[in-house]
Amino acid sequence: MADRKAMVISFAVPVAIASFMGLVTGNMNDQRPPQKLPVLVADLDGSPVAKAVLERLRQSETVAPRTVTVEQARSEVRSGKASLAVVLPAGFGSAATEAMMGGAKPTVPLLTDPSKSIEAQAVRGTLTQAIMQAVAQSASEGRSNPDSAEPRGDLAFEAKVEPQSAPASDRWSGVAHAFAGMAVQGLLFWSIESAMTIMRERRLGIWKRLRGAPVSSGTLVIGRLVSSAICALTILSVVFGSGALIFHIRVNGSLLGFATIAVAAAIMASAFGLFVAALGKTEQQSRGLATLAVLTMSMLGGAWFPSFLMPDWIQKMSLAIPVRWAVDGFDAMTWRGGSFTAAVPSSLMLMGFAAVFAAVALRRFQYEVVA
Amino acid sequence: MLRVSGLRKVYGASVAVDDASFAVERGEFFGLLGPNGAGKTTTISMVVGAQDPDRGVVELDGTPVSIHSHDVKRRIGYVPQELALYEEIDARENLRFFGALYGLFGSTLTHRSAYVLEVTGLTDRARTPVATYSGGMKRRLNIAIALLHQPDLLVLDEPTVGVDPQSRNAIFDCLDNLRELGTTLLYTTHYMEEVERLCTRVAVMDHGRVIACDTMAGLNRLLPARNRVTLEVEPEGPRPPIGRADWDGDSLHVEVQDLQAELPTLLATLRDAGVRYRGIRSHRTSLEEVFLHLTGRQLRD
Numbered sequence: 001m002a003d004r005k006a007m008v009i010s011f012a013v014p015v016a017i018a019s020f021m022g023l024v025t026g027n028m029n030d031q032r033p034p035q036k037l038p039v040l041v042a043d044l045d046g047s048p049v050a051k052a053v054l055e056r057l058r059q060s061e062t063v064a065p066r067t068v069t070v071e072q073a074r075s076e077v078r079s080g081k082a083s084l085a086v087v088l089p090a091g092f093g094s095a096a097t098e099a100m101m102g103g104a105k106p107t108v109p110l111l112t113d114p115s116k117s118i119e120a121q122a123v124r125g126t127l128t129q130a131i132m133q134a135v136a137q138s139a140s141e142g143r144s145n146p147d148s149a150e151p152r153g154d155l156a157f158e159a160k161v162e163p164q165s166a167p168a169s170d171r172w173s174g175v176a177h178a179f180a181g182m183a184v185q186g187l188l189f190w191s192i193e194s195a196m197t198i199m200r201e202r203r204l205g206i207w208k209r210l211r212g213a214p215v216s217s218g219t220l221v222i223g224r225l226v227s228s229a230i231c232a233l234t235i236l237s238v239v240f241g242s243g244a245l246i247f248h249i250r251v252n253g254s255l256l257g258f259a260t261i262a263v264a265a266a267i268m269a270s271a272f273g274l275f276v277a278a279l280g281k282t283e284q285q286s287r288g289l290a291t292l293a294v295l296t297m298s299m300l301g302g303a304w305f306p307s308f309l310m311p312d313w314i315q316k317m318s319l320a321i322p323v324r325w326a327v328d329g330f331d332a333m334t335w336r337g338g339s340f341t342a343a344v345p346s347s348l349m350l351m352g353f354a355a356v357f358a359a360v361a362l363r364r365f366q367y368e369v370v371a
Numbered sequence: 372m373l374r375v376s377g378l379r380k381v382y383g384a385s386v387a388v389d390d391a392s393f394a395v396e397r398g399e400f401f402g403l404l405g406p407n408g409a410g411k412t413t414t415i416s417m418v419v420g421a422q423d424p425d426r427g428v429v430e431l432d433g434t435p436v437s438i439h440s441h442d443v444k445r446r447i448g449y450v451p452q453e454l455a456l457y458e459e460i461d462a463r464e465n466l467r468f469f470g471a472l473y474g475l476f477g478s479t480l481t482h483r484s485a486y487v488l489e490v491t492g493l494t495d496r497a498r499t500p501v502a503t504y505s506g507g508m509k510r511r512l513n514i515a516i517a518l519l520h521q522p523d524l525l526v527l528d529e530p531t532v533g534v535d536p537q538s539r540n541a542i543f544d545c546l547d548n549l550r551e552l553g554t555t556l557l558y559t560t561h562y563m564e565e566v567e568r569l570c571t572r573v574a575v576m577d578h579g580r581v582i583a584c585d586t587m588a589g590l591n592r593l594l595p596a597r598n599r600v601t602l603e604v605e606p607e608g609p610r611p612p613i614g615r616a617d618w619d620g621d622s623l624h625v626e627v628q629d630l631q632a633e634l635p636t637l638l639a640t641l642r643d644a645g646v647r648y649r650g651i652r653s654h655r656t657s658l659e660e661v662f663l664h665l666t667g668r669q670l671r672d
Contacts (some may be wrong), residue, residue: 205453209516211421212449213472214441 035312036064039123040073040085040111047093052134063126073111078164078336080308080328083116084123092157093138096131099156100139107158114163115177115335116308124159131157173335179243180330181303184323186239187232187265188294191273194228196287198277217365225270225358232266253333257343261329264350268322271357278364297323322353372397372555373418373524377427380413387413388424389579395524395557395572400550402570403559404662410579411559412452415528418557419449431524445473448522452529454509455516458502462493462512465501466519473520480519487515491545507538514545525549526557531565543569563659577666590661600625600634602641603650611644613637623648 039057043050057065068076073085087109095106108131112120135156201207210220243249251258280286298304300314301323307315318324329346332338373395380388388410395401405411417424420436420443429436434443457465466484470476475483488494491511501509510530517525527546531539546569550556560566566573567587574584583590602623604610610618616625616637623641627633630653641648 205451205455206457208416208421208451208453209449209455209469210472211438212416212419212444212447212451213469214444214474215472216439216441 036060036062037119037123038082039063039065039127040068040076040082041065042068042070042073042085042087044070044090045088045092047091049093049096049134049138050088052137053088053130056130056133057127060126060130063123074164077111077113078338079332079342080113080115080336083113083119083308084127085111086127087111096135096156097138100135105156105158107160109160109162111162111164115306115331119308128155128159173249175243175247176249176334177306177327177331179239179247179249180327180334181298183236183239183330184265184301184326185294185298185303186235187269187326188272188297188323189291190232190235191228191269192276192287192290192294194224194231194270194273195276195280195290196283198224198274199280199283199286202277203283217362221274221358221362221365224274225267228270228273229263229266232269233262236262236266249334251333252335252337254338254340254343257338257340258330258333260340260343260347261326261333261350264347264354265322265326265329268326268350268354268357271354271361272322274361275357278361297321300324302327322350325349325353372399372432373557374430375414375418375427376430378414378417378424378429379426380410380417380422380424386579388417391427391576391579391581393574393581393584395555397555398550398553399572400546400556400558400570402566402573403557403576404561404563404566404573405559405576406561409561409576411561411576412528413579414576415449415526415557415559419447419526420444421449445520446523448517448520448525450514450517450525450527450530452532454513456501456509456512459500461500462488462497462515465512466516469516470519475520483519483521487518490518490548491515492541505535505538507534507541510534510538510542511545514542518549522554524555524557528559529561530558531560531562563662575662575665577662582665583661593661593664598627598630598653600627600630600637600651600653602648604641605647605649608647609645611646613640613644 041054041057043054054065054067057063066082068085070087073082073087076082077085089106089108092106092108095103099105110124110127132155139156198207201210211217240249276286276290280289300310300318301307301321302310302318303323307318307324307328310318325346329343329350332342332346336342375394376392378388378391379386391410391414393401393403403411403414416422418429418436420429420438420440423437431443431446434440436443436447457468460468463484466487467480470480470483484497485494488497491514493508493511493515496504496508501512504512510533514527514530517527531542534542543565546556546558558565558569570587572584572586573590574581575590576582583593602625604621604623606621613623614625616623623646625637627637
């Protein structure tokens, strides 16, 4: 009972974790309408049939279609923004209508995200229904001769599934994601230890001696930042190295991109440790609060469960959490096989978070009470 | 050499240091005496540039000392009140780390490390983790680190707290050696006996203010009397009233300024009154009594 904050955290942590689990796994009795799944449509045909397909998708209660170019479709599916994109090729409308009456079936590419197979299946079902209804409508309107052949009963098109990930894997790697998530969480727990070291130095008077030495606050902060980041990089190396050895996790994308994200994540974690040390008063209190913060960020940022499993509002909120950017970045460079360009947004955001944490820490250290 | 003028430092609603002023001459062993909470440590933190005052100035040979004045800080050695050491590593590694902060590397650092370890008597334990040291040894290493860069001014904040008498004497001997070598020392303590043994001049602090600053002799002159004489008299005998003397059972207490001149007169007066005494003792007034006279409180209240 002596440490009330620790007591509060003992209650707060289980409640927070249980609440999160409940949000992710969902409520079976939830009567609210399910949120619509995004589907991208690249219409290269422009025929009335294609337009009808799009209209039927818009009227659907399960999907939310959006018209894009083919390049956009590939990019957004590869980056995880949508689970499925359909490319209606030029001439699709007429070819599908003829196929309905026995002609050759046109090929319709379906661009899928291997990490969202369940979601993609659901979208594909609705898409197929919309296409068949539009084609059937077109076919029945075009039948002027009552003696012409009956429409075929199967699909009027051939779906060609094209997974948008690295060639080496055609399905999502849960292992790679798990290692990425736990590596990032490990970094943040290291940052707590780093913060405790600084606070212990403050308690032991070492910080006072350092402040009396001819070195600036900036030098002290940067020194801490760099040394802690080196340790954080070591953690990342060991975790991913273990993943590579045991589970054959590979950087299927850009190695330079992976390294860039790793450095940015290490610096962010190091700066977070400084931030905790600058704001904290005692080690005991700070450790508890920081642990709660790390667990919350890990949960909401996709370190435990992939962010696409979470409700839409959590996915949006998680963009304000550095864990989300780190995990997404590592995913992009491992099983998604992204290029260096795909690493840039995550790296920049992580450095941005680092800058904010370090700026707050520097300001607090400059004006802190020493005696 | 060191001039502290009108220092003021406020923490929230609490005034830790209030218009503190004193000066330390080159080669002097200067004491800053006061009870816990008097503002000594806060004053010291501003003297060494660990934090800036809200008002006032600290100057070392005319150059202001602040958190940004790195050149001046290189001339100051600071021994914090806490044992500011990395206990997981040994003395040499501690010296290497802290020496680097003052620009010491390579052979210079090696030589200086050997010297300060020798001066503080830690050469034989240089490669042992600090965690295995006794309290006295840790205190000496604390001092060694501050000596590494050959400071002109050594500032020590209660360097003997928690130290056994033997180690304390070893520290005193070390500091005496430094004084003889020409180092200027600023020493804070709440132990009267340390100031009386070591310091040539003393500033007395209380509630954030310097209430007196003088040599030991000068501070003693603040008291109405320099000597307290106590006579033990025969149990069965007269107890005549005598001047400023106080009777306490079989003891007579009297304060005199000049023993040589006043004591014979006192003894003659007692003899004429028929008082027979069995013993006589006297002691010079101490800084404790000076502090009591100045503040109305004991130093350890």
